[in-house]
Amino acid sequence: MIQDFKLPDLGEGLPEAELVQWMVAEGDTVTLNQTIAEVETAKAVVELPSPYAGTVKTLHAAAGDVVEVGSVLISYDVEGADQVPQASPAVEASAPVAESPAEEKAQPNLVGYGAAPRGAARPQRRMRSTAQHSAATDTAVLEAAPHDAIHMSEVIPAPIERPRSTPPVRMLAKQLGIDLALVEGTGESGLITRGDLEAYASRLDAPSVTVAEITAPARSQTPGERTTRTPIRGVRKHTAEAMVRSAFTAPHVTTFVTIDVTATSELIASLKSDRSLQEHKIGIMAVAAKAVCLALARHPGLNSKWDEEAGEIVEHHYVNLGIAAATGRGLVVPNIRDAQELNLVELSDAIRRLAETARAGRTSPAEMMGGTFSITNVGVFGVDAGTPIINPGEAGILALGAVRRQPWEHRGEIALRDVMTLALSFDHRLVDGEQGSKFLVDVADILREPGRAMLLR
Incomplete structure (x- = not known):
């Protein structure tokens, strides 16, 4: 008999997904849980396992097509009717297995589901690590690695x-x-x-x-044309929508401060020379992350959320620190959970892991959600300062400029010092100018004199 498989709700609240590639072709025989396709949403690249064992009769979409949730994706020629789409162990609690014939026809709506014959043991599947915390805010943008359509x-x-x-x-x-x-x-x-x-x-x-x-992203260009067209879809589309929503919803204010960070540079150099710490690769980003966590404890308004629907200001008593990472197809902002609990070495390791995961295209949707404050390092591109846009659902974002060796007043004399500019954008609904300025000064003081961190709690 013919069984249709519709594109399920991937559990991210997104109405559509782009078909990256088929892993099967019409006429192929597939087994239960065999990966049949990869689809890309605005938040992740997801592998779809087969809910049936049988022969692929029809593929209803081609690589590069955008498919709406609930649309038929693939049709099978299945012998018998004893194969029931079931939830994987990871989502079993929230998606019970159908027990009646009527329920057997229900379309699964959770990502990560598998399929197994009734009464058969489920195959063990490697599950991606997901966040240990639930997240309800659409704060971050997920970037998947580049894909091109394949015939x-x-x-x-x-x-x-x-x-x-x-x-x-x-x-x-x-x-x-x-x-x-x-x-x-x-x-x-x-x-x-x-x-x-x-x-x-x-x-x-x-x-x-x-x-x-x-x-490189797929582009459309005719020989002799003076323009190149690239489709707006996936992560780039989602990023644009999120940034426009933030820019025209939260009243942005940006403040700047330029400081002497020579003491921090010397601290980093001394830590790098310590053989027991060499593998941790502690840099300016880790020190700034620690400074932000300490300063947020003193200025909780920067670690809050404007809940329009509830008419409330939600103040967080934890820091999920977003770390912006540039990838080939756009911005990735995964966050470090409970960053306030980590020391400098642990923060450095967490930042490095997030960056490596993002570059490999393995960042999970859960890692992109629930951020409370973010940091972006524009200095790695040789930029001195910028006016970053706040991630939706957060109150602020700090941009780190390039560290430059330049003449600077030091103890009443002119000397060559390491100097950098910090830029803080904040939501003026949640934070007024005084609060924002004091927060930025606290971060700057720690970077100017790292020993001052011993005075904060």
Whole structure:
């Protein structure tokens, strides 16, 4: 009998998703829980497991198509009717398995679901790490790694057992014509990373297309045209909507302060020379993150949320610190949960892990949600200052400028010092000028004299 599989609600409150690639083709025989496709929402790249075992009869969308939730995605020719879409162990509590024939036809609506014959043991599946805290705010933007559309005839059905890698890496390997089984993974638990793939590709003969060309967003350009058109979709679309909503909802105010951070530079240098700390790679971002956590405790207005619907100001007694990371397709702002509980070394490690995960395209939706305050480091691009836009649902964001060696007044004389500019944007509904200025001064004082952190609590 024919069974239709509709695009489920992926649990993110998003009405549509872009089909990145099919992992099966019409006529293929698939097994329960076999990955059939990868779809990209505004927040993540998600693998869809098959809820049925049978033969693929019809694929109702092509790579690059935007599909609405509830639309038929694929049709199967299934023998019998004993296969029931079920919830995976990760979501079983919130999505009970159907017990009656009428319920068997219900479309699953949770991401991560699997399927199994009635009475059969569920196969063990590796589940991505999700946040240990629930989050109800749409504060952050999820960026998935680049994908290009791939023609159906080029898709090879995925084996049930595959080398461990991420969807973006598998896509890149397919387009480079590299068998992942031949690539040695250096990531956690043998995960094959983009770097592993590029290193393997560099040892082969020069490919006809470069990695940079493959990972560039799909564009439309006719020879001789004076313009290039790139579709607005996925993360870029979501980012634009979030920033417009923030800019035209929260009244932004930005204040600046330029300070001498030579003492912080010397502290970082001394920590880097300590052999026991060398692997932690402590930098200015970690010190600034610690300073922000300490200052937020003294100025809770910067760690609050304007709840329009409830008519309330929600003050957070914890800090979920967002760390902005630039990727090939847009901005990623995952956050460090309960950052106020971490010391300098732990913050440095957390920042590095977030950055590595973002670059690999493995940031989960949960890691992007629930932020209470954010930091962006524009200084890494050689920029002295900027006016950052607040993430929706947060009260402020701090931009770190470049650290420059320049003449500066020091103890009544002119000397070469390390100088940087801090820029704080805040929501004027929640924070007035005095509060914002005092918060920025507290952060600046710690970066000017790191020892002052010993006086705060």
